[in-house]
Amino acid sequence: xxxxxxxxxxxxxxxxxxxxxxxxxxxxxxxxxxxxxxxxxxxxxxxxxxxxxxxxxxxxxxxxxxxxxxxxxxxxxxxxxxxxxxxxxxxxxxxxxxxxxxxxxxxxxxxxxxxxxxxxxxxxxxxxxxxxxxxxxxxxxxxxxxxxxxxxxxxxxxxxxxxxxxxxxxxxxxxxxxxxxxxxxxxxxxxxxxxxxxxxxxxxxxxxxxxxxxxxxxxxxxxxxxxx
Amino acid sequence: xxxxxxxxxxxxxxxxxxxxxxxxxxxxxxxxxxxxxxxxxxxxxxxxxxxxxxxxxxxxxxxxxxxxxxxxxxxxxxxxxxxxxxxxxxxxxxxxxxxxxxxxxxxxxxxxxxxxxxxxxxxxxxxxxxxxxxxxxxxxxxxxxxxxxxxxxxxxxxxxxxxxxxxxxxxxxxxxxxxxxxxxxxxxxxxxxxxxxxxxxxxxxxxxxxxxxxxxxxxxxxxxxxxxxxxxxxxxxxxxxxxxxxxxxxxxxxxxxxxxxxxxxxxxxxxxxxxxxxxxxxxxxxxxxxxxxxxxxxxxxxxxxxxxxxxxxxxxxxxxxxxxxxxxxxxxxxxxxxxxxxxxxxxxxxxxxxxxxxxxxxxxxxxxxxxxxxxxxxxxxxxxxxxxxxxxxxxxxxxxxxxxxxxxxxxxxxxxxxxxxxxxxxxxxxxxxxxxxxxxxxxxxxxxxxxxxxxxxxxxxxxxxxxxxxxxxxxxxxxxxxxxxxxxxxxxxxxxxxxxxxxxxxxxxxxxxxxxxxxxxxxxxxxxxxxxxxxxxxxxxxxxxxxxxxxxxxxxxxxxxxxxxxxxxxxxxxxxxxxxxxxxxxxx
Numbered sequence: 160x161x162x163x164x165x166x167x168x169x170x171x172x173x174x175x176x177x178x179x180x181x182x183x184x185x186x187x188x189x190x191x192x193x194x195x196x197x198x199x200x201x202x203x204x205x206x207x208x209x210x211x212x213x214x215x216x217x218x219x220x221x222x223x224x225x226x227x228x229x230x231x232x233x234x235x236x237x238x239x240x241x242x243x244x245x246x247x248x249x250x251x252x253x254x255x256x257x258x259x260x261x262x263x264x265x266x267x268x269x270x271x272x273x274x275x276x277x278x279x280x281x282x283x284x285x286x287x288x289x290x291x292x293x294x295x296x297x298x299x300x301x302x303x304x305x306x307x308x309x310x311x312x313x314x315x316x317x318x319x320x321x322x323x324x325x326x327x328x329x330x331x332x333x334x335x336x337x338x339x340x341x342x343x344x345x346x347x348x349x350x351x352x353x354x355x356x357x358x359x360x361x362x363x364x365x366x367x368x369x370x371x372x373x374x375x376x377x378x379x380x381x382x383x384x385x386x387x
Numbered sequence: 388x389x390x391x392x393x394x395x396x397x398x399x400x401x402x403x404x405x406x407x408x409x410x411x412x413x414x415x416x417x418x419x420x421x422x423x424x425x426x427x428x429x430x431x432x433x434x435x436x437x438x439x440x441x442x443x444x445x446x447x448x449x450x451x452x453x454x455x456x457x458x459x460x461x462x463x464x465x466x467x468x469x470x471x472x473x474x475x476x477x478x479x480x481x482x483x484x485x486x487x488x489x490x491x492x493x494x495x496x497x498x499x500x501x502x503x504x505x506x507x508x509x510x511x512x513x514x515x516x517x518x519x520x521x522x523x524x525x526x527x528x529x530x531x532x533x534x535x536x537x538x539x540x541x542x543x544x545x546x547x548x549x550x551x552x553x554x555x556x557x558x559x560x561x562x563x564x565x566x567x568x569x570x571x572x573x574x575x576x577x578x579x580x581x582x583x584x585x586x587x588x589x590x591x592x593x594x595x596x597x598x599x600x601x602x603x604x605x606x607x608x609x610x611x612x613x614x615x616x617x618x619x620x621x622x623x624x625x626x627x628x629x630x631x632x633x634x635x636x637x638x639x640x641x642x643x644x645x646x647x648x649x650x651x652x653x654x655x656x657x658x659x660x661x662x663x664x665x666x667x668x669x670x671x672x673x674x675x676x677x678x679x680x681x682x683x684x685x686x687x688x689x690x691x692x693x694x695x696x697x698x699x700x701x702x703x704x705x706x707x708x709x710x711x712x713x714x715x716x717x718x719x720x721x722x723x724x725x726x727x728x729x730x731x732x733x734x735x736x737x738x739x740x741x742x743x744x745x746x747x748x749x750x751x752x753x754x755x756x757x758x759x760x761x762x763x764x765x766x767x768x769x770x771x772x773x774x775x776x777x778x779x780x781x782x783x784x785x786x787x788x789x790x791x792x793x794x795x796x797x798x799x800x801x802x803x804x805x806x807x808x809x810x811x812x813x814x815x816x817x818x819x820x821x822x823x824x825x826x827x828x829x830x831x832x833x834x835x836x837x838x839x840x841x842x843x844x845x846x847x848x849x850x851x852x853x854x855x856x857x858x859x860x861x862x863x864x865x866x867x868x869x870x871x872x873x874x875x876x877x878x879x880x881x882x883x884x885x886x887x888x889x890x891x892x893x894x895x896x897x898x899x900x901x902x903x904x905x906x907x908x909x910x911x912x913x914x915x916x917x918x919x920x921x922x923x924x925x926x927x928x929x930x931x932x933x934x935x936x937x938x939x940x941x942x943x944x945x946x947x948x949x950x951x952x953x954x955x956x957x958x959x960x961x962x963x964x965x966x967x968x969x970x971x972x973x974x975x
Contacts, residue, residue, distance in 0.1 A: 220807060227812040248448060255459040255474040257844060267896040268462060268471045299807065315806050323791035324443035340818040342751055342791045345440030348623035349752040353786075354580040360747040360819070372438055380444045 164203040166211045166237065201238055204245035205277065210284050211237055216291035218318035220298050229335045236321025239330030243317065244277050246381030251275040276313060283310035326367045327379050337365040345371050388681060390691045396420040397680055397694035399663045399709065402487025403949060404935035404956045405700030406645040410615075411960035413652030416968055420655045421692065423682060425701075426484030428659040431647040436632035442790040446630045451491040453481040453702075458846040460704055462897050464858040465835070466721065472844045472852060477898045479734070479905050481702045485659065486632075486641035488702060488903055492949065493629040493755035493787065494605040494638050496548045498539050499944035499951050500766035501532035501568035506942050514772060520862050524731050524832040526941050529913035529922030530955075532568050538954035538961075540572045546639045546953065547611040547619065549756065550574035550603030564600045566762040576608045579622060582786030583748045584822045584881075585759040591880035592782075597763045602783070604756025605639040605949075615648050626788020628755040638755065660685035664848065666697060666713040668929060674972075677715075677932045683848070695971075696963075699909075699934045700956075706938035707838050707908030708853040715929060716919055721834050721856075727919045729838040731907035732855060733830045733943035736780070736863045736892065737900075739823040740874045741797060742883025747819040750789035758785030764870065765945050766829070776865035780828030780945040782877060789819075797821045799885045824878040826870040827902065829945045831862055838908050859892045867892055904948050906940040923974040924959045930973050933959060 203211055218231035218240070231237070243249055256273070264271040274282070283305070290301060305311050321330030323337065325344065331337065337344055344365040352361060368377060396412060398405045401424030409422050429435055444450045453459075453476075461470035482488035502509040505527045510518060519525055552573045553563025578601035581589065585601075592599035606628070609621040622637040636643040649655050663682040668675065679693035699706050710716055710728055717726035760783035762768060771777055796805075798813040841854040868891065875886050912918025915927035924939050926932040935956050937948045944951075962974045 222806070222811060223808050225808045225811070227808070227815055230811070251456070253449070253454050253456050253475075255455045255472050257472065259843070261471055264471050265894070267464075267894050267898065269473060269475055269477055269898040271471060271474060302806075319795060320443060320447060320792050323795060324447070325441050327441070328443050337791065340791060340795065340815055341747075345625070345627060347625060349625060350580075350621075350623050352749075353582050353624040353752040353757070354586075356749050357583050357586065358746040361749045361752075368438065368441060371440070375438050377438055379441070380448050380450060 164206065164208045164211070165200040166203055166206075166208060166215070167200050203241050205249065206237075206241050206244070210281075211241060212291045213284055213287050214240055214280075216298060217287070217302065217314055218321070220295065220302055221315055222318045222322055228339045231318040231322060233332065233335050234322045234330045235332040236318040236330045239321030239324065239328050240317045242329045242381045243320075244280060247383050248381065249275065249277040270309065272309065274309075279310050279313060283308070327369060327377055328381065334365045334367060344368075347371070388689050388691050390693065393679070393693040393695075394419045394421045395694065396696045396698065397692055398422045398698040398700055399680060400424065400487065400699065400701035400705070401485045401641070401657060401659070402482065402700065402702070403489040403641050403645075404952055405698065406485075406641045406649055407953060407956050408698055408700060408935060408960055409655050410645050410649050410652070411957070411964065413649060413655040415964045418654065418696075418968070421694070422649075422655065422657045423661040423663055423680070423692075424485055424657060424659045425662055426659065428657070429485040429642040429646060431650045432643050433633055433636035435642070436634045439631055439634060440625065440627040442792050445491075445627075446790060447792055449476050449480065451482055451484070451630070451632065452476055453483045456847070459852060461841045461844050461852050461854045462895070463854065463856050464894050466856055469843070470841055470854045470856075473897045478896065478901050479903045480900070481704065481903065485646060485657070489641045489949070490632045491630050492640075492903070495756055495947045496543070496546065496550070496603045496605045496950050497564075497946035498567060499946050500566070500768075502767055503942055503944045504528045504530055504532060504535065509767070510777060513767065518771070518777065520777065520831070520860070522833050522835055522860065524834045526731075526832075526912055526917055528911055528941055530911070530958075535951075535954050535958065536568065536571060538957045539950060540570065541614070541957050542950055542953040543572070544575055544614045546605045546644060547576065547607055547613050548574045548603055548605055549576040549579050549608040551578050551601055553600055562600060564762050565598050566765055566768045574603060576611055578602070579604065579606060579608045579754060579757050580624065581759065582753050582757050584750065584786050585757065585784045587822070587881040588784035588824065588877065589759045591877055592759070592761050595876065595880060597761045599759045599761045602756045602758045602760055602785075606754050606756040607637045607639075613644070617644065617647060619643060622754050624752050624754055624757065626751050626753050626790070628753070629787050658684070662848065663709065664689070664712070664850065666699070666709060666715060666932065667691065668713065668715060675929050677929050696931050697933070699932070700936055703905045703908060703936060703938040704838070704853050706934050706936055708840070710909060710919070710934070711840050711853070712850055715926070715932070718839060719837050721837055724834065727910070727915075727917065729908055731832040731910045731941050732836045732838050732857055733832050733906045733940070734857065735830050735902040735904045735943060735945075736828040736859075736867060737825060737902050738867065738889040739825040740871070740878055740889055741821055741823050741887040742878045743799060743817055743885050744820045744822055744882055745884075748786075748822060750786060750794070750819055753786035753788045755787050757787060758783055764873070774865075774869065776862045776869065777831060778829040778862075778945075779866065780826050780870060782824060782826050782870070782874060784822065784824050784881075794818075794821070797887070800887065822878065822881065822883055824874045824881070826867075826874050827945050828863070828866050828870060830943050832907065832942055833860055835860075858895045864892050902947075904937070904943065906937045906943045906948065909934045909938040910941040911939045912941060921973070921975055923962050924955060925974050931971065935959065
């Protein structure tokens with residue numbers, strides 16, 4: 160068993176409440192106290208610490224924190240990605256992976272390669288050593304060089320999922336992604352509103368699954384057949 | 388192989404058609420019935436979905452869909468190519484478990500147009516035989532509108548449909564679909580509420596002289612007690628609908644509409660985690676019969692389940708594949724036109740144009756059925772004599788509950804980047820101002836689109852995968868070219884700006900979702916030379932074998948297939964109960 164790796168965040172960089180699962184138990188980490196000295200250490204399931212720092216830096220270029228609002232960093236998207244790669248998706252648990260593979264197939268047949276998302280990340284991250292210490296413009300240059308790779312397709316998509324999925328999956332901390340676009344999350348009923356508010360923004364405050372269903376046992380797919 | 392105790396009836400597949408047949412036989416006969424379902428069981432009612440409002444697990448990770456790691460289908464565009472497996476879910480989304488795709492469906496419930504059932508006859512009548520495209524495989528079903536209409540009505544009462552009639556016994560009614568076939572009954576419930584974008588579509592279509600109407604759908608607009616006395620609540624418009632199971636049971640699904648009845652029927656048994664491998668038959672006799680099915684049970688043991696009557700009621704692909712693996716019937720050969728098993732594979736054409744609106748649309752509210760459509764260009768509602776294609780489709784706008792992972796990232800054409808600050812700003816700005824007008828068109832049957840067994844790729848048990856030979860042809864491309872400017876005109880009239888158009892159809896693309904409407908393979912037809920089943924979904928050769936579901940459809944209509952699946956299943960159930968149980972044999 161490999162040494163347990165952690166990713167450290169300062170509480171301010173998260174800015175709210177981070178909900179995450181440690182040893183398969185749901186835990187709530189309060190980061191409300193905005194003291195820069197408070198450090199939150201999140202255990203990693205798949206990445207090494209240095210891999211996580213590269214992915215976090217890259218995710219921040221895909222979905223930056225800037226004048227239009229918080230980005231992948233505040234959402235904790237790298238935590239989301241780490242869990243997805245450790246779970247069934249990262250292992251291609253539900254993809255058809257019988258040979259023969261045909262890597263040169265037309266795009267209409269979809270991804271035909273053998274490599275799993277875990278393989279793709281791990282291999283590509285070897286070529287990005289030191290990425291997290293580059294300047295933002297050098298980081299963008301580097302990303303542009305790999306824009307046509309399978310890895311980049313995942314790297315573009317996964318931070319977005321980490322921005323906008325329910326916080327139960329490790330990203331979207333404090334629902335920053337949902338607040339950014341006015342998505343209210345899973346709420347029981349809009350029966351009184353669906354045919355009203357035409358032409359005006361109707362923006363109820365977002366709620367997460369844990370808030371909507373307090374005390375209910377939730378089973379995110381990434382926790383299925385997780386190796387202990 | 389262990390032989391289990393014989394039962395009267397085996398039903399393979401616990402989705403809409405399988406559970407519906409089980410319910411009918413359980414309620415109206417004394418037959419012992421066993422339903423064999425590949426996936427997981429369900430608690431009757433909506434309880435299993437109480438914690439399911441999660442886009443990542445249910446949409447992105449497809450929790451309710453078939454597990455492709457065990458079995459998928461392969462695809463090639465022409466018989467000359469080597470097929471490749473479709474390795475991840477894409478252009479269609481088969482379900483799994485009790486309820487099948489009927490659990491995660493969008494619950495639209497429109498009927499087909501009457502002429503579709505006699506497509507060959509009606510097309511030749513109006514345009515002459517020369518209008519049929521080269522390479523087509525268009526044929527009649529062997530049932531007519533008059534025969535199927537009462538069963539559509541029955542299905543609507545059972546499932547619980549919200550909508551507005553547009554043709555009640557021949558009387559056209561404004562505000563409903565005036566192009567529909569004459570209906571004997573009004574929908575059981577009034578339409579669902581109309582959300583922002585569909586309301587813009589409604590006004591625009593009217594102003595252009597068209598005839599928009601609210602979707603007919605299997606989502607309750609109020610509390611509804613169905614023909615079995617089962618009561619379910621009205622919709623909350625939470626927006627977690629298509630791809631999900633309904634947490635309150637307002638969307639009709641087999642698990643909340645059929646299972647509560649079936650689960651109480653003493654003579655019906657449901658077995659889950661069962662993989663049926665073969666239908667066994669005595670082929671030598673002149674009066675050929677099937678004997679039952681072999682399956683792998685939940686513990687991994689292969690057993691034989693004898694039965695007097697076998698229903699194959701899985702999704703389109705598995706219906707066809709199970710008959711092929713069991714050597715029941717002659718595989719279709721496109722070169723000679725001989726054989727019937729696997730022919731007339733049809734999917735659907737479906738594409739949207741997107742545009743940006745000045746004001747927000749509050750797209751997160753809605754349900755699978757919330758929307759407005761128009762059928763002015765559906766089927767043969769318009770004259771095709773000067774047009775380079777046959778048939779047509781439906782234009783619509785919906786508010787099904789836009790979810791952020793799937794819908795974030797659409798940006799105006801001026802934004803060139805697809806990541807980084809510029810793109811992020813534009814995507815946030817556009818997020819709730821993006822609207823879509825969709826066209827869902829008919830995919831006609833061709834000789835060159837068919838199913839066979841793959842020579843290379845196998846499932847987790849070592850059986851060959853089903854192979855689709857499928858590509859788009861000129862009729863679809865010309866229809867899309869005809870529909871595209873109309874979609875653009877509609878969305879501009881709605882106030883949409885900076886329209887993102889549709890590039891048109893190249894080759895069939897397994898990664899681009901069209902719809903989960905896939906038809907054909909074990910088609911019904913008026914004669915055994917042209918189809919696998921007779922018009923009662925009964926096998927032409929094996930009279931105690933029935934195949935239910937859209938695999939029996941020789942054609943696809945632009946409308947969603949489930950109403951027709953249920954209507955045909957109810958028609959077969961009547962014939963079994965009224966006639967077959969008294970005199971087993973051909974129902975013709």
